[in-house]
Amino acid sequence: MSNLPRGISLIWNAGKIWVIGQFFLMVVRGVLPAALIYLTKLFVDSVIETIRTPNQEQITEVIWLGISFAVLTILYEILGGVNSLILTAQKENLTDHVFELIHKKAAKTDLAFYEQPEVFNHLHRARAQARSRPAELSAQLGSILQNSVTLISMGIVLLRFGLWLPVVLFISTLPTLFVVVYSTSRLHAWQRKKTQDERESWYYDQLLTTGDSAAEIRLFGIGPYFRRKFVAIRKKLRIQQLRLGFRQRLLEFGASLFALVLAGGVFVWIVSQTIKGLGTVGDLALFYQAFNQGQGLMRTFLGDIGRLYSNSLFLSDLFEYLDLEPKVVSPKRPLSTPNDLEQGIALEKVTFNYHGSKEDVLKDFDLFIPAKKTVAVVGPNGAGKSTLIKLICRFYDPEAGSIKFDGTDLRDLSLSELRGLITVLFQAPFKYNTSAGENIALGDISRPSDQKGIETAAYEAGADEIIAEFGAGYEQMLGKRFSDGRELSGGEWQRIALARAFFRQSPIILLDEPTSSMDPWAEADWLKKFLKMAKDKTVVVITHRFTTASQADLIYVMEDGKIVETGSHNELLENDGRYASSWREQMAKYALNE
Numbered sequence: 373m374s375n376l377p378r379g380i381s382l383i384w385n386a387g388k389i390w391v392i393g394q395f396f397l398m399v400v401r402g403v404l405p406a407a408l409i410y411l412t413k414l415f416v417d418s419v420i421e422t423i424r425t426p427n428q429e430q431i432t433e434v435i436w437l438g439i440s441f442a443v444l445t446i447l448y449e450i451l452g453g454v455n456s457l458i459l460t461a462q463k464e465n466l467t468d469h470v471f472e473l474i475h476k477k478a479a480k481t482d483l484a485f486y487e488q489p490e491v492f493n494h495l496h497r498a499r500a501q502a503r504s505r506p507a508e509l510s511a512q513l514g515s516i517l518q519n520s521v522t523l524i525s526m527g528i529v530l531l532r533f534g535l536w537l538p539v540v541l542f543i544s545t546l547p548t549l550f551v552v553v554y555s556t557s558r559l560h561a562w563q564r565k566k567t568q569d570e571r572e573s574w575y576y577d578q579l580l581t582t583g584d585s586a587a588e589i590r591l592f593g594i595g596p597y598f599r600r601k602f603v604a605i606r607k608k609l610r611i612q613q614l615r616l617g618f619r620q621r622l623l624e625f626g627a628s629l630f631a632l633v634l635a636g637g638v639f640v641w642i643v644s645q646t647i648k649g650l651g652t653v654g655d656l657a658l659f660y661q662a663f664n665q666g667q668g669l670m671r672t673f674l675g676d677i678g679r680l681y682s683n684s685l686f687l688s689d690l691f692e693y694l695d696l697e698p699k700v701v702s703p704k705r706p707l708s709t710p711n712d713l714e715q716g717i718a719l720e721k722v723t724f725n726y727h728g729s730k731e732d733v734l735k736d737f738d739l740f741i742p743a744k745k746t747v748a749v750v751g752p753n754g755a756g757k758s759t760l761i762k763l764i765c766r767f768y769d770p771e772a773g774s775i776k777f778d779g780t781d782l783r784d785l786s787l788s789e790l791r792g793l794i795t796v797l798f799q800a801p802f803k804y805n806t807s808a809g810e811n812i813a814l815g816d817i818s819r820p821s822d823q824k825g826i827e828t829a830a831y832e833a834g835a836d837e838i839i840a841e842f843g844a845g846y847e848q849m850l851g852k853r854f855s856d857g858r859e860l861s862g863g864e865w866q867r868i869a870l871a872r873a874f875f876r877q878s879p880i881i882l883l884d885e886p887t888s889s890m891d892p893w894a895e896a897d898w899l900k901k902f903l904k905m906a907k908d909k910t911v912v913v914i915t916h917r918f919t920t921a922s923q924a925d926l927i928y929v930m931e932d933g934k935i936v937e938t939g940s941h942n943e944l945l946e947n948d949g950r951y952a953s954s955w956r957e958q959m960a961k962y963a964l965n966e
Contacts, residue, residue, distance in 0.1 A: 375684045375685075375687045375688050375691060376680070376684050378687070378691060379506065379509050379683070379684060379687050380513070382466070382469070382470070382506055383462075383466060383506065383509065383510045383513070385469065386462070386465050386466040386468075386469035386470075386506075387461075387462055387465040387466065387469075390458055390461055390462040390465060391462070391510075393458050394455065394458050394459070394462065394510075394514050395514075395517065397451050397454060397455045397458065398455070398514050398515075398517040398518040398521070399517070399518075399521055400451060401448060401451050401452065401455065401518050402517065402518040402519065402520065402521025402522045402525070403521055403522070403525055404444055404447065404448045404451075405448075405522050405525070405526070405665060405669075406522060406525030406526055406528070406529055407444055407525075408441065408444055408445065408448070409526075409529060409661045409665070410529060411437060411440055411441045411444065412441070412661060414437055415434070415437040415438060415441060418430065418433050418434045418437055419434055422434055455514075459510070459511055459514070462507070462510055463507035463510070463511075466506045466507050466510060467506070467507060470506050470690070473694055474498055474499065474690075474693070474694070477693065477694050477696065478495070480698050481696060481698055482698045482699055482700050482767075482768075483762070483767040483768060484699070484726070484727050484768060485696065485698075487726060487727045487728065488727055488728070489568070491696070492571065493567045493568065493571070494689065494692055494693040494696070495693055496567055496570070496571050497563070497564070497567055497686075497689035497690075497693075498689055498690045498692075498693035498694070505683045505686045505687055505690070506683075506687070506690075508679070508683050509680065509683040509684070509687065512676045512679050512680045512683065513680070515672070515676050516673060516676045516677065516680065519669050519672055519673040519676065520673065522665075522669055523666065523669055523670060523673060526541075526665065526666040526669065527541075527666070537638065537663070538666075540634060540638060541663065541666050541667060541670060542670065543634070544630065544631040544634040544635060544667055544670070545631060545667065545670040545671050545673075545674050546674075547626065547627035547630050547631070548624075548627045548628075548631070548670075548671050548674050548675065549674040549677065549678065550623075550627070551620070551623040551624055551626075551627050551678075552674060552675055552677070552678025552679070552681075552682075553678050553681060554623070555616070555619075555620040555623065555678075556678050556679070556681055556682035556685065557685075558616060558619075559616060559682065560682065560685040560686060562612060562613075562616060563686070564689075566609055566612070569605050569608065569609060570605075570609065572601075572605055573602055573605040573606055573609070576598045576599075576601050576602040576605070577602060579598050580595060580598055580599060580602070631667060631671070635663065635667055638663060639663070642663075699769065700766060700767065700768065700769055700787070701787065702785075702786045702787040702788070703783065703784055703785075703786075706784065706785055706786040706789070707780055707784045707785060709785045709786055709789035709790060709792075709793070710777065710778055710780075710793075711793075711879070712743075712793075712879040713743035713744070713777060713778055713793075713879060713880065713910050714743055714778055715742075715743055715778045715779065716740055716741050716742040716743040716745075716778070716910065717740070717741040717743075717764060717775070717776070717777055717880075717910070717912075718739070718740050718741075718775070718776045718779075719737055719738060719739040719740075719760070719763070719773070719774075719775050720738060720773055720774050720775075720776065721736050721737070721738065721772065721773035721774075722734050722736075722737040722738075722739075722763065722770045722772070722773035722774070722775065723735045723736060723737070723770060723771045723772040723773055724737075724759065724763065724768065724770045724771055725771065732771075732933065733756045733759050733933055734756050734759060734770075734933045735933055735934075736773070737756075737773070737933060737934065737935075738935070739760070739928065739935060741910060741912055742910075742925075742926065743778075743910050744908050744909065744910055745910065745911070745925040745926060746903070746906060746911040746913065746923070746924045746925050746926075747911065747912050747913070747924055747925065747926045747927070747928065748912075748913045748914075748915060748920065748921035748923075748924035748926070748927045748928070749912065749913070749914050749915075749927075749928045749930055750915060750916065750918065750921045750927065750928070750929055750930070750951070750954075751929055751930035751931050752931065755930040755931050755932060755933065756930060756932075756933040757884075757914045757930055758799055758884050758914055760912070760914070761796060761798075761882045761884055761912070761914065763775055764782075764794070764880075764882060764912070765791060765794055765796060765882070766782050766783075766787065766790060766791070769783065777790075777793075792878070793878055793879055793880050794878050794880045794881075794882060795815070795873045795874070795876040795877075795878040795880065795881045795882065796873060796881075796882045796883075796884070797866075797869055797870055797873045797882070797883045797884060797886050798869075798884050799884040799885045799888070799914075801865065801866065801869030801872075802869075803850070803851055803860075803865050804850070804851070805849070805850060805851035805852075805853040805854055805857060806849070806850065807844075807846065807847050807848060807849055807850070808830075808835075808839050808842065808845070808846045808847070808848050808850055808868065809823070809826050809846035809847065811850055811868050811871075811872060812826045812829055812830060812835070812846075812868065812871045812872050812875050813826055813872075813875065814872055815829070815871075815872040815873055815874070815875035815876040816875055816876045816877065819875075823846070825875060825877075826846065826871075826875060827846075828874075829871040829872070829874040829875035830846075830871045831901070832870075832871070832874045832901050832902065832905045833867050833868075833870035833871035833873075833874055833898070833901075834867050834870070834894070834897065834898045834901065835864075835867040835868050835870065835871040838860070838864050838867055838868070842858065850868070863891075863894070866886070866888070867898075870886060870898075874905060878909075879909055879910060880909070880910045880911075880912075881906060881909055881910070881911045881912070882911075882912045882914075883911070883912070883913045883914065883915075884914045885914060885915055885916065886898075886902075886913065886915070886920070887899070887915070887917055887920050888915075888916070888917075895917065895919060895920065896919070899919075899920065899923055903923060911924075917958070918951075918954060918955045918958050918959075919958075921941070922941040922955075923941075924940075924941070925940065926938070926939070926940060927939060927940065927941060927944055927951065929944070929949075929950055929951050931950070936949075936950060937949050937950060937951050939951075
């Protein structure tokens with residue numbers, strides 16, 4: 373229950389007015405059942421008295437008691453309807469609030485967290501529980517409040533028959549509490565244990581149902597293979613859940629049987645008391661309703677306590693994720709961030725490895741990127757080229773060494789201001805299923821209506837020719853996720869992503885394989901436009917294409933996390949080293965293709 377105070381705070385912060393309204397309604401509805409039971413006693417006794425000695429006064433009393441009973445019953449139902457509306461509004465408010473917390477945390481979470489399976493498990497459980505658990509907690513707190521008020525009222529009613537009756541009522545429901553707590557603990561342990569299997573089944577479902585894998589699934593005929601893997605995991609989880617459910621049903625049956633035996637014994641006692649003339653028929657009706665409803669309410673109350681415990685346990689999954697603290701953060705007192713670079717970017721003795729990897733991607737690595745120059749970094753896959761971009765953006769911090777902008781360590785600058793200086797095109801840019809114009813505007817969301825800027829960026833990236841073919845122009849929805857969407861080729865998506873990067877208008881441009889999806893002719897056309905646009909900007913281009921690299925002011929050749937050659941295109945050709953050899957090899961391939 374350690375998460376309960378935080379859960380209550382979550383509910384309160386999501387919608388204070390709804391909490392206050394629910395509290396008021398629960399208290400009123402909690403008193404009404406006891407009032408109705410007492411009215412039943414008065415009504416039965418009054419009817420019997422009217423039958424024995426009929427008179428106008430007695431008949432009037434019966435009528436007014438009947439009307440009072442009807443009014444309270446209608447009021448109870450009306451308040452129930454109002455409470456249902458409040459719970460619905462509160463649930464939606466609370467769900468949105470929890471998703472807001474998850475989304476904010478996800479936006480701040482270090483990129484390194486997404487390389488850790490345990491973090492994915494946290495996120496999976498948090499998202500799975502976000503829609504239901506907080507809302508269930510809110511509903512159960514309201515139910516517990518209402519049932520508490522009702523039980524106290526019922527206890528007061530039963531006290532007229534003896535102090536021992538409320539005690540018996542409580543004892544009759546203790547096994548139910550044990551069953552709920554025991555079953556909840558086992559269920560929560562199983563839910564945590566099954567996370568990896570469940571994520572794996574979701575992955576297979578995604579492979580079988582999304583367009584990204586559709587072509588290969590059909591070509592290789594591997595749909596049935598993944599289907600079997602999905603079915604095997606689901607069968608395993610289903611059997612485990614049925615076993616848990618079977619044990620719980622057996623325990624619940626035993627608890628219900630115990631409560632039934634006690635209730636039967638107490639009912640026999642009150643009937644015998646009535647036969648002896650120690651109580652009225654109205655007392656018998658009052659007792660039966662009070663004890664029967666009280667027993668049901670007590671089971672519901674203890675069940676709610678158990679479910680409260682359950683939701684408190686499951687909320688730990690949400691809170692564990694929300695409590696993850698990023699390591700890459702802004703300093704408490706950041707230094708002033710320059711508006712542009714005057715000297716350049718320096719990586720000094722940088723050592724870095726990814727989470728879980730025993731090998732360093734970079735070790736004692738040195739590199740200098742002069743300001744307002746275009747620098748190309750070439751090399752084989754796995755050389756560490758793309759890692760440079762992630763470090764310069766400060767998605768990661770190096771294990772050792774430093775990265776500096778104009779002599780200032782990145783860790784001394786505001787994270788948001790630092791990233792505001794940088795435009796990036798990643799090797800696999802994300803495909804946003806929005807309009808073409810919005811796709812580009814996402815590069816600088818502070819200027820969503822800058823149509824001229826959007827069109828200029830599209831021209832610079834060569835995306836304007838693609839958009840011109842759309843009947844709806846910049847309003848054309850891209851991707852097939854939503855209606856009227858249009859799917860693009862890999863090269864076309866890359867042009868859109870380039871336009872998004874250029875729209876940002878940052879002084880530092882980092883491009884990871886910007887022409888990988890372009891043919892040589894499209895590449896030449898794009899390079900011409902890009903070099904014109906990138907004048908007076910600091911540009912880093914990660915590329916396998918030497919035709920792209922050859923246009924740079926300075927070229928670094930990387931291999932196994934180290935710089936093995938440096939110079940301009942002509943200088944590197946004159947050195948006749950690895951760059952020159954790779955250049956001749958690539959040019960020969962182009963010649964063959966022509």
